[in-house]
Amino acid sequence: MTVPSFQPLQGMSDLAAPEIYLWQEVEETARRILALYHVGEVRTPILEPTGLFVRSLGEGTDVVQKEMYTFEDRGGRQVSLRPEGTAGVIRFLAGQGDEAAGARVYYLGPMFRAERPQAGRRRQFHQLGVELIGPPNPAQDVEAVAMQQHLLNAWGLHGARIEINTRGLPDEQDAVSAGIRRALEPDAGRLCEDCRRRLLTNVLRVLDCKQEGCRALVDKLPPVTDFMGQESRAYLEEVKRLLALMELPVEINPRLVRGLDYYLHTIWEIKHPALGAQDALSGGGRYRIEWEGAVVEGVGFAAGLERILTALQQEKGHPAGTAQGRPVAWIVSQGAGTLEQNLVLAQTLRRRGVPCGLALDGRSVKAQMRAANRSGAAFAVIRGELEREKGLVVLKNMKDGTQEELELPALLERLLLATRAEVAST
RNA sequence: GUGGGUGUAGCUCAGUUGGCAGAGCACCAGGUUGUGGCCCUGGGAGUCGCGGGUUCAAAUCCCGUCAUCCACCCCA
Numbered sequence: 419m420t421v422p423s424f425q426p427l428q429g430m431s432d433l434a435a436p437e438i439y440l441w442q443e444v445e446e447t448a449r450r451i452l453a454l455y456h457v458g459e460v461r462t463p464i465l466e467p468t469g470l471f472v473r474s475l476g477e478g479t480d481v482v483q484k485e486m487y488t489f490e491d492r493g494g495r496q497v498s499l500r501p502e503g504t505a506g507v508i509r510f511l512a513g514q515g516d517e518a519a520g521a522r523v524y525y526l527g528p529m530f531r532a533e534r535p536q537a538g539r540r541r542q543f544h545q546l547g548v549e550l551i552g553p554p555n556p557a558q559d560v561e562a563v564a565m566q567q568h569l570l571n572a573w574g575l576h577g578a579r580i581e582i583n584t585r586g587l588p589d590e591q592d593a594v595s596a597g598i599r600r601a602l603e604p605d606a607g608r609l610c611e612d613c614r615r616r617l618l619t620n621v622l623r624v625l626d627c628k629q630e631g632c633r634a635l636v637d638k639l640p641p642v643t644d645f646m647g648q649e650s651r652a653y654l655e656e657v658k659r660l661l662a663l664m665e666l667p668v669e670i671n672p673r674l675v676r677g678l679d680y681y682l683h684t685i686w687e688i689k690h691p692a693l694g695a696q697d698a699l700s701g702g703g704r705y706r707i708e709w710e711g712a713v714v715e716g717v718g719f720a721a722g723l724e725r726i727l728t729a730l731q732q733e734k735g736h737p738a739g740t741a742q743g744r745p746v747a748w749i750v751s752q753g754a755g756t757l758e759q760n761l762v763l764a765q766t767l768r769r770r771g772v773p774c775g776l777a778l779d780g781r782s783v784k785a786q787m788r789a790a791n792r793s794g795a796a797f798a799v800i801r802g803e804l805e806r807e808k809g810l811v812v813l814k815n816m817k818d819g820t821q822e823e824l825e826l827p828a829l830l831e832r833l834l835l836a837t838r839a840e841v842a843s844t
Numbered sequence: 845g846u847g848g849g850u851g852u853a854g855c856u857c858a859g860u861u862g863g864c865a866g867a868g869c870a871c872c873a874g875g876u877u878g879u880g881g882c883c884c885u886g887g888g889a890g891u892c893g894c895g896g897g898u899u900c901a902a903a904u905c906c907c908g909u910c911a912u913c914c915a916c917c918c919c920a
Contacts, residue, residue, distance in 0.1 A: 428911075480918045484845075502920080529920080534845080536914060545920060612916080623918085677919070687920095694914080701920060722920030752878055783878045791880035802878065816880070 429533070429541025440727055444573060445526060448546050451572045452524050455565050457548055460523040462506035464530075468496040474505040474707045476679025485531040499530035503547040503720060504680075504705065511551060512712035521551040526723075538696030538725045548702075549718035556656040559684040559704055560664060562717045566688065566700060567666055569721070575690070575729055578699055580667070582657070582686040583674035584643060585703065586650040595621045597645035605635050622675040628695075641672030653683050680705040684717065690725070692732040699725045746837050748790035749776035752783050752802030760801055763811075763826075772833045774799075791816065796836055799829065 426432055433441060449459075468488050475482050487499040500506055503525045511518035526546045533539060548565060552558050563580065570578050586594060599621045606614055610629040617624065625636055643651050661668055668686070676685045685703035693699070702719025749764055751757045760776055767774045775793055777786050783802070790798040800812040800821075811829050814821035824832065 425911075485918080531919075533918075534916090535912085536916095539919075543920070547920090620918095695916085696919075698920060720920055725920065748880095750879080782873090784874095784876085784880080785872085787878095787880040789880085798880075800879075804878080812879090814879075819880085821879085 427541070429535035429539075431540060431542070437727070440730065441723070444723065444726060444730070445546075447572050448524075448526065448569060451569050452548065452565070454568070455522070455561075457522045457524050457550075457565075460507055460510060460525055461527065462500075462503075462510055462525065464500055464528065465491075465497050466500055466506055466509070468498040470505050470509055470709070471498055471501060474508060474680055474709065475502070479678060481531065481678070485533055487530050487532055501531045502529055503527070503545055504549060504718060505707070507547070507549050508707045508714045509709055511549075512709045512714050515712075518551055518714070521549070523551075524548045536696065537694040538722070538728060540724060544723040545720045546723060547718060547720035549716050551714060551716040553715050554653070554683055554704060556653060556660055556684070559657055559717045560660040560666070562702060562719060563661065563668060563684075563686060564664055564666055566686075566702065566719055566721075567668075570688070573726060573730060575699075575726070575733060577692060577733055578688050578690045578729065579669060580686060580688050581671040581674050582661070582668050582684065583671050584646070584650055584654040584657075584683055585676065585681045585685045586642070586646040587682055588706075590646045590650060594642050594645045598622065598625070598639065598642070601639050602635065608635060622677075625673045625675050636673055639673060642675075643672065650683065657684050676701060676703055678705075680707045682706055686719070688721075690729045692729055693725060696725065698722070699729060744794040744840075745773045745775045746795060746840055747772060747774040747797045747799050747833055748786075748793050748795040749774060750783060750786040750790065750798055750800045750802070751776070751780070752800075753806075754803070756802050756806060759806065763799075763801065767830070767833060770830065770834060772830075772837050774833075796840070797833065799833075 468486070471486060472482050477483075481501050486501050488496060489498075491497050507523060507525060511521055511523075514521070524547060527544065528542050529545050530542055532541060535541060546569075548562065550558055550562055563582065567580065585591075599617060602609070602617060602621070602624060606617060608631055609617065609624065610627065610632050613624045613627050613629070613632050616627070624632060625639075627633065627636070643654060658670065674685065674687060676687070681703040683704040686701070687698050688700040689697045690699050691697065700719055700721035702717070704715075704717040706713065706715045708714075747767065749760045751760045757778070757780060761778070764774050764776050775789075775795065777789050783800075787798060796816060798812075798814040798816055800814060805811050805823070808823070810823045810825060812821050813824050813829060813832060
């Protein structure tokens with residue numbers, strides 16, 4: 419079978435107009451908000467040594483075991499396309515040594531996971547992530563949550579819920595799993611088929627099963643903190659106190675779990691009802707990652723931009739963002755020699771900052787006017803043989819249809835004015 | 845990796861018991877010998893995803909395959 423070569427690989431997409439405008443809005447908003455929190459951007463490579471991800475995410479995680487794009491490079495090194503952003507940032511910061519203490523960074527870019535695509539899941543997808551470096555500190559965790567809340571507001575997403583919980587300390591994980599398993603075992607017969615398997619393989623996954631029967635049982639489970647020590651419980655209590663103090667609308671979900679090995683203490687997730695099975699817009703938590711003998715501690719979160727976009731489109735009912743780059747003027751030519759003259763005119767206008775377009779293929783005036791209309795230009799500038807003889811140009815207002823003849827300096831002035839008005843209104 | 849739905853014009857889709865490949869939108873041209881939008885007329889465009897099979901005859905039935913969508917696993 420021939421694979422049409424004009425199609426991207428499975429699960430990968432070309433992003434172009436009109437959706438690209440919504441992407442740009444979302445990204446610009448994020449950069450603006452993060453600047454308020456004194457968080458700076460870092461751009462790390464998309465390709466990293468495979469070992470970086472294996473060691474930071476955990477050898478047993480699905481991401482590492484079956485979802486990475488891993489291959490050998492020309493030097494025989496095992497490399498992988500990044501499946502998430504934290505590891506690369508941590509590698510970077512670990513190399514900074516003491517300089518990295520208290521670092522506050524964000525990243526925004528493509529990630530890769532070789533999963534089967536579905537709603538809200540692509541093989542190449544985009545994440546915005548924030549990492550605040552520092553030892554465990556409830557205040558820092560709450561600051562990160564506040565930042566997330568601020569981002570959601572700024573994007574205009576109102577249907578999103580923030581759920582928060584604790585993962586406790588690494589050496590408490592076995593006790594938590596064992597405790598949950600013990601609590602579920604008496605009712606094992608009432609769990610769904612998948613969950614009976616999860617009981618053995620990955621108990622914590624039962625906690626976010628979507629089957630109703632399982633949910634009923636899960637709701638009656640003791641909170642995970644019951645299986646944790648005093649330190650973990652006190653940490654969560656302090657986080658809750660600070661969240662209330664800052665009046666952040668978050669919900670404590672004592673049964674929220676997150677899978678990556680590096681998490682400890684505070685973890686959270688943002689869900690949106692309009693997204694189908696993949697309803698998590700964003701996830702975050704406190705972590706501790708070791709790399710080449712260096713230890714990096716911090717708190718962070720990552721938001722799936724495709725999912726943010728989908729949620730925004732659903733909430734607002736608009737399929738795409740606002741069109742940008744609309745020209746102020748569209749130049750129309752007619753007759754021998756006017757095309758090249760108008761090409762020069764267009765360049766003059768553009769050098770002065772007036773966005774304008776013109777057709778280069780010498781079509782009829784009617785066709786060029788149609789193009790002017792389609793472009794959304796506020797004015798058509800008509801300069802054909804007649805105008806050239808008179809040394810004038812025709813300026814037509816596309817909105818009301820009126821037109822007048824002007825000399826070039828007057829035209830330039832009018833269009834500069836219109837450009838400023840256009841800029842002011844956006 | 846597993847399961848189900850869908851692949852027909854640039855886009856959204858119709859196509860009956862197997863019998864000439866269609867519509868709307870978009871695009872192009874004309875109606876207006878130099879003026880857009882609304883209207884009218886005309887036009888171009890399709891390997892019916894691909895490969896095989898059944899049949900006098902396949903978009904239609906069968907098998908395979910690829911893509912896509914949805915779900916599972918898992919995750920943003």
